[in-house]
Amino acid sequence: MNGARIRVLVGKPGLDGHDRGAKVVAASLRDAGMEVVYTGLHRTPEQLVDAAEQEDVDVIGLSILSGSHMELLPQVRERLRAKGLDHILLIAGGIIPEDDAEELQAKGYAQVFGPGSSTADIVAFIQNTLNHQS
């Protein structure tokens, strides 16, 4: 078990009370050989970015169901830029309408996984983007 492993922070920004989706994704990434840091419910964009820096993750995956994605998700992107953490692959999932997803992608989200996305697609997207064997 030597060599680099893909490290992913899975986080829930905002006031959602449900994290089943985030946990399903976290378990899938774990089963694909990644090291997943799960930060739990009710995190602010600041906490998530600070945690990502301390944990030296390669990927941040944010799950959001509350409708406040257009408020919170761009804040994460901005804070990453401000801290010089642009290299981190940023993806999101949850209840996010297509128009909003496009806007988020224009703002620096590599991919937005809406309802019905398969976990295999999420795993493949991360692995292909990082071009990394794990």
Place this chain on the structure above:
Amino acid sequence: MAPSLRSDETCASLEAGLRAGEIGALARAISWAENQHADVMLLLNAFQSQVGRAWRTGVTGPPGGGKSTLVDALVRSWHASARKPALLAVDPSSPLTGGALLGDRVRLDRSVEETDVYVRSMANRGSLGGLSRAAGMAADFCDAAGYDEIVLETVGVGQAEVDIASASDVTVVVLTPASGDGVQAMKAGLMEIGDVFIVNKADLDGADRLKHEIETMLELRASQENLPEVLTCSALQGVGMDEVVQAIERRRQTEEASGLLKTRREQRAMDRVQRLVRDDLRQRVWSEAGMADTARTLLADGRHPDCVAQDLIRQVFHALKTQGDFS
């Protein structure tokens, strides 16, 4: 190969970042340790003379005993008294896929995340002693970056995973009233390495009884010098936490006064040398010296596995004597 684009990163830039206490540099240095980066020894060497300033506190115990909650309370307490804490929390890697779910941050109070406490979740990556191979190095880097209270939290352990004892100055063993009876308390392993014993979840029935059983076990020790203290607390409710912090502090003073701390730190250095030599030798002998093929051939001849192992060891030492090198 690191997956992300960090092309400007060098040993010198990380060294400078660590000296400046930059969180990003510390985070990368720990990744170098975890990934066995080619230059990690060079980086470690740059701080040789500075490492050893910080206190290292190990927290261990069975799964679900409240280690993370207790650690959270400890870290907050030290932060409040103007110390600079760093937390290294180890969780298990899957032996099947190598993946890991690192969940210690879920237990962290927000006040920890919002202060300048450094928190790193580490997967054990196949190490069986409760820590990860990189944990000692990670602690050294935290020390180098100016953190003076380093907490090492192990995976949830059974009875025999005791690497923490040689990685820390003071080892705190966290148990709960559900941890078992007096006979469990007398067993070897975990119950021998505690410098402070904590019965957490003291609001549950049986906490005082377990405390008494641990004390009875300690009374049976051959040496009655520097016996560990046994305390009850409820980390979640914050009951008894001041006393826990004070007990750790008293233990440090005892260790310093008795010379035990010096012995322990010398032993720690020796243990690390032994462990790294053992791990590297195993890996090199197995992968570079073609031992796996030899073993398969001998087994196919119908030899007993234990005898095959003895044969291989003889071959390694023979090669060492005759060639001075077996690669």
